[in-house]
Structure formats: structure tokens, C-alpha cells
Amino acid sequence: MSAILAIAFKVFQEVKKTKPALLLFFFVLLLLLLFPFTLKSDGTLQGQIQLFLSYSFLILSLALYSNSIFFTTLSFTSEIKGKQFYLIDCKSVARWQFFIGKFLGIALLNLFSLFCMGFILLMLVIYIKETQGTPEERQDVQEKIFTSYQGYLPYIPLEKLQAMVEKEYSKRKAENRLPSNIGEDEIKSQIKMQIQQQLQLIPQGYQRIWNFYDLPDGLRNTDQKIKLRYKVYISEAGSGFLCKVSWKIGRGANTYILEDKVKAGEYFEFTFPASTIDEKNSLEVHFLHKEEKSGMIYFPLEKGIELFYPYGSFYGNYIRALFLIYFLSCFLIALSLFASSFLTFPVAIFFGLFVLFLGLITPFLLEISPLSTHTQEMAWEKITDILSYSILQFSFFVVPDFFYYAPTESLSLGRYIEWKILGESILKLLFLRSALFTLIGCFLFRHREVGKPIM
Amino acid sequence: MYEVIETINLSKNFQDFWGRTKAKALDRLNLKIYRGEIFGLLGPNGSGKTTTVKLLLGLLFPTSGKIKILGSSPRSVICKKYLGFLPEESYLYPYQNAQEALFFYGRLFGLSRSVCKKRVDDLLDMVGLGKARLRPLKEFSKGMARRIGIAQALINDPEVVFLDEPTSGLDPVGTREIKDLILQLKEHGKTVFLCSHLLSDVEDICDKIAILYGGKIRCEGTVGDLLSKKTATQILLEDIPAPLLQELTLWLQAKGIKPHVEKPRERLETFFLNIIQQARMQQAPTSGAMQGIKKEDFFSQNPLPEKKEVNPVLAQLVQTVQEEPEELDAIPQEKEEEKKETLSPAAKGVLEHLVTSPKEEKTEVQPPPVAKESKGKKDILQKLLGGFIKKEQS
Incomplete structure (x- = not known):
């Protein structure tokens, strides 16, 4: 253990006394300090803080990710190239101990730098909140950003939906309208999506009701405010069109009614009292389409309407956000060590950056990949399909979706970052992916001839 | 006496990416080095010395054959606990200072903080860097870096010490100190594996030597045996x-x-060059450096400017060397008969x-001269090596 700790501690010495790492640290710090004074938002305090949080977290996470790849690769490969590793390898240190020592050192270094930066950022956010804007704006920020909200999606009656899908499928089959080159599962999933989209369409003069079930016990008896977040699109009108909306929340005496005008294509939020929740901890939300100048109103399937209720503090959320970034950086450290265990510096760093890039565009890749459109039956038709399918499947298994774990949006919108996500990141990023890369890396490094042939 | 280092038909081929043999660095090397011996491995550049050391330390893997260090594989972590290594160049971290570097290597051996601290202090004093302990290693001269390298090789009180060119870059005083240190190590039962180009160093301190050329041992034995002339008394x-x-x-x-x-004097250098010359005459394959151009040729191609003044001391030395045999053989033939009886x-x-006879001389051979050390330095060395002696006694 003392050998692992000695190697880990040496990483700190290395950083402390090497100028590039310190310069990078101060550059990121300067960038973060300058942000609040250079960014232009919509003029509101809420907008300014949201923009500041989004950009600074983006810079912070990208700096940490790229630095994890760069510094890990440099630190590992330079020891082999500079032959300092010869002296370590001749001591009673197993190679896996060297590997783990490096991982531990860089992971601790990341933890230290991330939390230093995170603390500075937090102080800046508090400073902006306390010194700028009107008292009302500050109150607004307190409610919308400095309180973290748990999100709820409306209930979807899956059995009913499935029955509708089966019926539609049978009907199309009877009418011989099924495409021949797509499998049954894929057709049914397309039909399901079409039906769900149809259900989100509201013609003029009609109303749509959503139900939110199983809300937390006792919430209705608190004086907390519940938030509804939504976005609408309007047919026969472009984005930016001002549309009249009419909401009725709850049933009976505890009903909250809102009439408002919103811009199409943008997110809007409004709050209402928790007393609108009924005795069964459910909430009924009615939307009435009263706009005469427009055609149908459409709520997008993805995050078209969401309910939020206060669940925790901003500070807890903030720490969880930092840990999410940290676990992603740990994954990148393990990946870079793995690459450095058998590759030279330029190749290993290219590999690390490529995986980072792949992780950042994963949502886009998933959208365009055969995994989302093809069924397995289709893919087996050609050898190339089999290959591409297998490579993609493997890539998505190995490379995590960075946006899935990215906390920036949740933090700036005041959404509660669930412990579940944090647990998932520990399990999938640390215990599964990082451990896998570390194991393979240790194995490869153990069998690597570090001595160079000099003849 | 047991074998501390043993190689059996050790071969190493360097291969390219496709597994094709590029060069044969070592060819069926068989070595046996016993406990307490100072073994010198000699050879010209590219003969396979460094490859041998790297193989013995597990930095390279053999193509075929076996290596046993203290009875186990050189890649065994337990075995490495008893090894010390000074590489050809001091591969130290430039951002550490002398004290940090030694402390780091000590901790790698699992030494406790207090033991480690004490050893670091003692070793720094021993190698004469006590006052430079807080200076960054990047500011060290080559000689100072060698001293730190030697200190790190001894931090764990090793049983076997591999020294690759230990005196390169050191001044004559430092060289003498290191040679004395090696002899002290031997006195304390340590085994030393030495690679050096400085033949006089090897001759002074080694018990056994082997000469390597083209990856093969050309000659092996004790220094006394190899350098003595068996056909003469x-x-x-x-x-x-x-x-x-x-x-x-x-x-x-x-x-x-x-x-x-005459005043008999066989230098190891001459002997070494003879061995290499023989190997070259036989056109033995080697991937190392071949014989360069002769000095005469070199000077004829690159004529030196005419010297107006000759160093008188050097001139005198050269003259003495030329004249000496004449003086010794200057016995007139005509007087031989007269002087017979x-x-x-x-x-x-x-x-x-x-x-x-040379054989008798071998039995009475005195140990190589040990320079008188200061009491302080000897004490430090005794302290450092004390642990090992106690272990042996117990």
C-alpha cells in the first residue's frame, strides 16, 4: 500500500513543480472569474445566473476532461519514455501497483482541483445573487434555481396504449399497408410513437387532460409551490408566435386557473399551490386551446410537459453535480491509463480525445445509428451490417453518454439531481467501465517490455 | 557459496512489429555469479551488456533460456526487494529534490517513514550530498546525479547490486570513493554485477569478469587467471x-x-582489446559498432596544426616509455659468458x-588497495550495511 501511496503522492509533486499544469489551472480559474462580467443574458438575474452556471460548468467539465486525458497520458508515457520507470520496475513494486498508484494520484488531484474550482464558482454565484437584481428577482432566483425540484412526467396508460397499437397494427395488416422491409417490432414501435404524438395534438376549442399520480405523501399539506414546465408548438404559425394558453390545475374547490400568452417553441414555467393535489396524491392538469388565430397546438413528446415540486437545496444538488463530473473524469483517467499501457503518447492521447468526442456526440450517434432504426433481423442481412452493428453496440457499451451524466442543465434549471443517477454513475462509470479498462490495462502493462532494444 | 545470478542459454532477439528478427542481442548466454562476488561484464558498444542487465532486471523478456536471480524469476516482486540498480544514466525525476527522490524510492520498498527518513539522511551524507538535499535534481551535475543514483540503488540494503557504468561522469575522487564503496559492499557479503567501459576500474575491483561480443561470452574467469601468463614465471x-x-x-x-x-605489466585494456580483435578476426557477427578507422588514418585525414611547443612533461613521459625496454635489455651479449658463473x-x-610462479602469486594476492576512508563515512556505511549483517547472523 505504501508503494501505491508513494506513486500517488508523486503525481502531486509532478503537478506542483511542472509549469504547464499550473498554468492550465490558473487559465481555467481566470476564465471562470471573468465569466460573470462578460456574459450577456436576457437582462434578468435568473437569466444571468443560469447562463453563468451553464457556461462555467461547461468550461469546468471540459477542462477537467481534457486535462484528465492529457495529464494522465503524459504522466504515464513520459515515465516510460524518460526511463524513470526502469528504476520503479526494479523496486519491489508490481506493475499493477504502479497503475493503481497513478490512477489514485490523478483521481485525487482531480477531486482537489474540481472542488477548489467548484467552491470558487459557488461563491461567485452567491455573490451575483446577493448583490444584483431587484428583491423580487432575488426571490425568483431563490425559488427557481436555489431550490432543486424533483421532476414528474404525466402518466401514460401503457396497457391502453398497447391495445391501441395492436389494433392499429391489425388494421394496417388487413389493409396490406405494412412495409415489407421492416420487422414487426419496429413497425409497432413506430405506430406507438405516432399514437402518442397524436395524443399530444390539441385542436382549437378542445382540452387535454394529464394526470400525475403517486406524488409524495404530505406534499399537498405544505405551503410549497409546485412548478409546471411546458413547451408548445403551433401549426400554421412559426416559432415566436404569441399564443393564448389556458390552464386549470386540480379539481373541486382547490383549483388553480391561469390564462397566459406564451411564445411557441420556448419553455415556460408557472407555479401553483400544493393544495391543488387531491387526497390520493394525484394531480389533474387541464389545458384548453382557446387561441382563435392558430391551428392545432402540439406538446412535444420529449419533455413537452413536466411537473416539479421542491425536493432539496441547491447546495446538495451542486455537490452531486460536481461528483457527476468527477466520476466522468475518473472514467477518462482509467481510459487514458489503459491507452498509455500499450501506446505511445501521441497515439494514446488521440485515442483518449477520440473517446471523449464520441461520448459527447453519443446522443446524435444513437439517433442516426442503425441501432435506433434497424431491427436485428435487418442487420444480419449483410456482413457489413453485422460488423457495423457489433462495433456500434460495443462502442455504446464502452463509451458512456456524457450528456446523460452532464449536470449542467439540471443545475441551471433547478432540477433535482437524483441519487439514483449518482449511484448509476458510480456503478457504470467507476465499477464497470473504469474497472474494466483498469483490468485490461494492468494485464497489458504487465506483459509489456518496457526496456527498449538498443543495439 | 550459492548462485545469486544464473542464466541458462539466455538468448534475446529483437523483433519488428511483424515478429521478424531484426537483431540477435544475446546468444545462449550462460553465467553463474556467486554470493559476495564482484562480477564485471565487459564488451564494446552494442555487444549486449545493457541488454543482459535489462534481462536480469526483468525490463526485457528473454526470447529463450532462463534467468534466476536469488533462485527466482527476475520479474518476481519478492526477488526485487533484494535488488539494487544503478542505470547507465541516472533516470531521476527532475522535479524532485535529492531528499524527495530517495524518500520516494524508499517508500516503494515499503520502508516506514522513520526508517526511510533515517536511511535517506545517512545515504545523502555517504554520497556527499548532505548539503544539496533540497536542490532540485534538474540542477545536478552528471556526477552528482550518479551519486544520487548510487544512493537510490542502496536504499533497500540490497543483496545484489547492478551497477551500469557506476563511475561515468564522476571525478577521480568520486570514482575512487565509488570503487571503495563497491569493495565495502563485497566485504559485507553483497554481490555486485558491474558493467563498465573503464577497464582499469573493472581490473581494480572485480573478482570475475566476462567479455561479451556479438551477444556471446568470449572469455570468462577470475581477473587473476585471465591476466596471468601461464607460460612464464x-x-x-x-x-x-x-x-x-x-x-x-x-x-x-x-x-x-x-x-x-622488464617491468612486467599486463593491462586489462590490452587484454580486452585482444579478445575483441580476435573476435573481429574471426568475423564474428555483431550488430554493435565495428572497428573504426585507425588513429594514423584519422590524423592523416584530419591533420592537426603543427605544434610549436610540446608539453615538456608529456614529451619526457613518451621518451621514457620508448627508452625503457632498451635500458632493461641492455646487457651486452659478449659479456654473457663471463657472467655465467x-x-x-x-x-x-x-x-x-x-x-x-603466477599460480603462487594468485594464492597470496592482496586485495585491491582500499583508500583510507574518513571514520565518519565508514561509520555510515557500517550503519547502512549493518542490517544485512545482522540478518545473516540470525
Whole structure:
């Protein structure tokens, strides 16, 4: 253990006394300090803080990710190239101990730098909140950003939906309208999506009701405010069109009614009292389409309407956000060590950056990949399909979706970052992916001839 | 006596990406090095010395054959606990200072903080860097870096020490100190594996040597055996007067022995070059450096400017060397017969006492001269090596 700790501690010495790492640290710090004074938002305090949080977290996470790849690769490969590793390898240190020592050192270094930066950022956010804007704006920020909200999606009656899908499928089959080159599962999933989209369409003069079930016990008896977040699109009108909306929340005496005008294509939020929740901890939300100048109103399937209720503090959320970034950086450290265990510096760093890039565009890749459109039956038709399918499947298994774990949006919108996500990141990023890369890396490094042939 | 290092038919081929053999670095190397020996491995550039050391330390893997260090594989972590290694160049971290570097290596061996701290202090004093302990290693001269390298090789009180060019970059005083240190290590039962190009160093301190060329051992044995001339008997005389010498010579000639009177001196360098020359004559394959151009050729191609003044000391030295054989052989032939029977009893007595064969000489051979160390340094060394002695006794 003392050998692992000695190697880990040496990483700190290395950083402390090497100028590039310190310069990078101060550059990121300067960038973060300058942000609040250079960014232009919509003029509101809420907008300014949201923009500041989004950009600074983006810079912070990208700096940490790229630095994890760069510094890990440099630190590992330079020891082999500079032959300092010869002296370590001749001591009673197993190679896996060297590997783990490096991982531990860089992971601790990341933890230290991330939390230093995170603390500075937090102080800046508090400073902006306390010194700028009107008292009302500050109150607004307190409610919308400095309180973290748990999100709820409306209930979807899956059995009913499935029955509708089966019926539609049978009907199309009877009418011989099924495409021949797509499998049954894929057709049914397309039909399901079409039906769900149809259900989100509201013609003029009609109303749509959503139900939110199983809300937390006792919430209705608190004086907390519940938030509804939504976005609408309007047919026969472009984005930016001002549309009249009419909401009725709850049933009976505890009903909250809102009439408002919103811009199409943008997110809007409004709050209402928790007393609108009924005795069964459910909430009924009615939307009435009263706009005469427009055609149908459409709520997008993805995050078209969401309910939020206060669940925790901003500070807890903030720490969880930092840990999410940290676990992603740990994954990148393990990946870079793995690459450095058998590759030279330029190749290993290219590999690390490529995986980072792949992780950042994963949502886009998933959208365009055969995994989302093809069924397995289709893919087996050609050898190339089999290959591409297998490579993609493997890539998505190995490379995590960075946006899935990215906390920036949740933090700036005041959404509660669930412990579940944090647990998932520990399990999938640390215990599964990082451990896998570390194991393979240790194995490869153990069998690597570090001595160079000099003849 | 047991084998501390043993190689059995050790071969190493360097291969390219496709597994094709590019060069044969070592060819069926068989070595046996016993405990307490100082073993010197000699060879020209590219002969396979460094490859051998890397193989013995597990930095390279053998293509075929076996290596046993202290009875186990060189890649065994337990075995490495008893090894110390000074590489050809001091591969140290430039951002550490001397104290941090030694502390780091000590911690790698699992030494406790207090033990480690004490050892670091003692070793820094021993290598004469006590005052430079907080200076960054990047500011160290080559000699200072070598000293730190030696200190790190001894941090764990090793049983076997591999030293690759230990005296390169050191000044004459430092060189002497290191040589003394190596001899002290031997006194304490340590085994030293030494690679060096400085033949005089090897000759001074090594018990056994091997000469490597083209990846093969060309010659192996004790220094005494290898450097002694087996077909001759050497008579070592103190500086006797010329008439007495002449008298002795005539007496021997009268007995039918043709004496060859000179100050006998076989240098390892000559011997080493002879071995390499022989190997080259045989056109033995090697991927190392081939024979360069002769000095005469070099100077004829790159003529030096005419010197107006010659260093008088150097000139005198050169003259003495040229004249010496003439002086020693300057016994007139015509007087030989006369002097045959004229050996005085004193000369006979001198002969009886001083005639020794090389074999006898070997048994009475004195250990190489150990420079007188300061008491302080000896104490430190005793302290450092004390742990090992205790272990042995127990």
C-alpha cells in the first residue's frame, strides 16, 4: 500500500513543480472569474445566473476532461519514455501497483482541483445573487434555481396504449399497408410513437387532460409551490408566435386557473399551490386551446410537459453535480491509463480525445445509428451490417453518454439531481467501465517490455 | 557459496512489429555469479551488456533460456526487494529534490517513514550530498546525479547490486570513493554485477569478469587467471642495483634460462582489446559498432596544426616509455659468458626468495588497495550495511 501511496503522492509533486499544469489551472480559474462580467443574458438575474452556471460548468467539465486525458497520458508515457520507470520496475513494486498508484494520484488531484474550482464558482454565484437584481428577482432566483425540484412526467396508460397499437397494427395488416422491409417490432414501435404524438395534438376549442399520480405523501399539506414546465408548438404559425394558453390545475374547490400568452417553441414555467393535489396524491392538469388565430397546438413528446415540486437545496444538488463530473473524469483517467499501457503518447492521447468526442456526440450517434432504426433481423442481412452493428453496440457499451451524466442543465434549471443517477454513475462509470479498462490495462502493462532494444 | 545470478542459454532477439528478427542481442548466454562476488561484464558498444542487465532486471523478456536471480524469476516482486540498480544514466525525476527522490524510492520498498527518513539522511551524507538535499535534481551535475543514483540503488540494503557504468561522469575522487564503496559492499557479503567501459576500474575491483561480443561470452574467469601468463614465471624484485641485476641475468643464462628482463605489466585494456580483435578476426557477427578507422588514418585525414611547443612533461613521459625496454635489455651479449658463473651468494639468496610462479602469486594476492576512508563515512556505511549483517547472523 505504501508503494501505491508513494506513486500517488508523486503525481502531486509532478503537478506542483511542472509549469504547464499550473498554468492550465490558473487559465481555467481566470476564465471562470471573468465569466460573470462578460456574459450577456436576457437582462434578468435568473437569466444571468443560469447562463453563468451553464457556461462555467461547461468550461469546468471540459477542462477537467481534457486535462484528465492529457495529464494522465503524459504522466504515464513520459515515465516510460524518460526511463524513470526502469528504476520503479526494479523496486519491489508490481506493475499493477504502479497503475493503481497513478490512477489514485490523478483521481485525487482531480477531486482537489474540481472542488477548489467548484467552491470558487459557488461563491461567485452567491455573490451575483446577493448583490444584483431587484428583491423580487432575488426571490425568483431563490425559488427557481436555489431550490432543486424533483421532476414528474404525466402518466401514460401503457396497457391502453398497447391495445391501441395492436389494433392499429391489425388494421394496417388487413389493409396490406405494412412495409415489407421492416420487422414487426419496429413497425409497432413506430405506430406507438405516432399514437402518442397524436395524443399530444390539441385542436382549437378542445382540452387535454394529464394526470400525475403517486406524488409524495404530505406534499399537498405544505405551503410549497409546485412548478409546471411546458413547451408548445403551433401549426400554421412559426416559432415566436404569441399564443393564448389556458390552464386549470386540480379539481373541486382547490383549483388553480391561469390564462397566459406564451411564445411557441420556448419553455415556460408557472407555479401553483400544493393544495391543488387531491387526497390520493394525484394531480389533474387541464389545458384548453382557446387561441382563435392558430391551428392545432402540439406538446412535444420529449419533455413537452413536466411537473416539479421542491425536493432539496441547491447546495446538495451542486455537490452531486460536481461528483457527476468527477466520476466522468475518473472514467477518462482509467481510459487514458489503459491507452498509455500499450501506446505511445501521441497515439494514446488521440485515442483518449477520440473517446471523449464520441461520448459527447453519443446522443446524435444513437439517433442516426442503425441501432435506433434497424431491427436485428435487418442487420444480419449483410456482413457489413453485422460488423457495423457489433462495433456500434460495443462502442455504446464502452463509451458512456456524457450528456446523460452532464449536470449542467439540471443545475441551471433547478432540477433535482437524483441519487439514483449518482449511484448509476458510480456503478457504470467507476465499477464497470473504469474497472474494466483498469483490468485490461494492468494485464497489458504487465506483459509489456518496457526496456527498449538498443543495439 | 550459492548462485545469486544464473542464466541458462539466455538468448534475446529483437523483433519488428511483424515478429521478424531484426537483431540477435544475446546468444545462449550462460553465467553463474556467486554470493559476495564482484562480477564485471565487459564488451564494446552494442555487444549486449545493457541488454543482459535489462534481462536480469526483468525490463526485457528473454526470447529463450532462463534467468534466476536469488533462485527466482527476475520479474518476481519478492526477488526485487533484494535488488539494487544503478542505470547507465541516472533516470531521476527532475522535479524532485535529492531528499524527495530517495524518500520516494524508499517508500516503494515499503520502508516506514522513520526508517526511510533515517536511511535517506545517512545515504545523502555517504554520497556527499548532505548539503544539496533540497536542490532540485534538474540542477545536478552528471556526477552528482550518479551519486544520487548510487544512493537510490542502496536504499533497500540490497543483496545484489547492478551497477551500469557506476563511475561515468564522476571525478577521480568520486570514482575512487565509488570503487571503495563497491569493495565495502563485497566485504559485507553483497554481490555486485558491474558493467563498465573503464577497464582499469573493472581490473581494480572485480573478482570475475566476462567479455561479451556479438551477444556471446568470449572469455570468462577470475581477473587473476585471465591476466596471468601461464607460460612464464615472473620474478618480482625490488629495485636492485644494475650490477646485481646483470649478475642475476648472467647466472640464469648460464643455467640455460633465457631471462626476459622488464617491468612486467599486463593491462586489462590490452587484454580486452585482444579478445575483441580476435573476435573481429574471426568475423564474428555483431550488430554493435565495428572497428573504426585507425588513429594514423584519422590524423592523416584530419591533420592537426603543427605544434610549436610540446608539453615538456608529456614529451619526457613518451621518451621514457620508448627508452625503457632498451635500458632493461641492455646487457651486452659478449659479456654473457663471463657472467655465467659469477653469481654472488647474495644474488642467489635474492633469487630463492623472490622467484614466484603466477599460480603462487594468485594464492597470496592482496586485495585491491582500499583508500583510507574518513571514520565518519565508514561509520555510515557500517550503519547502512549493518542490517544485512545482522540478518545473516540470525
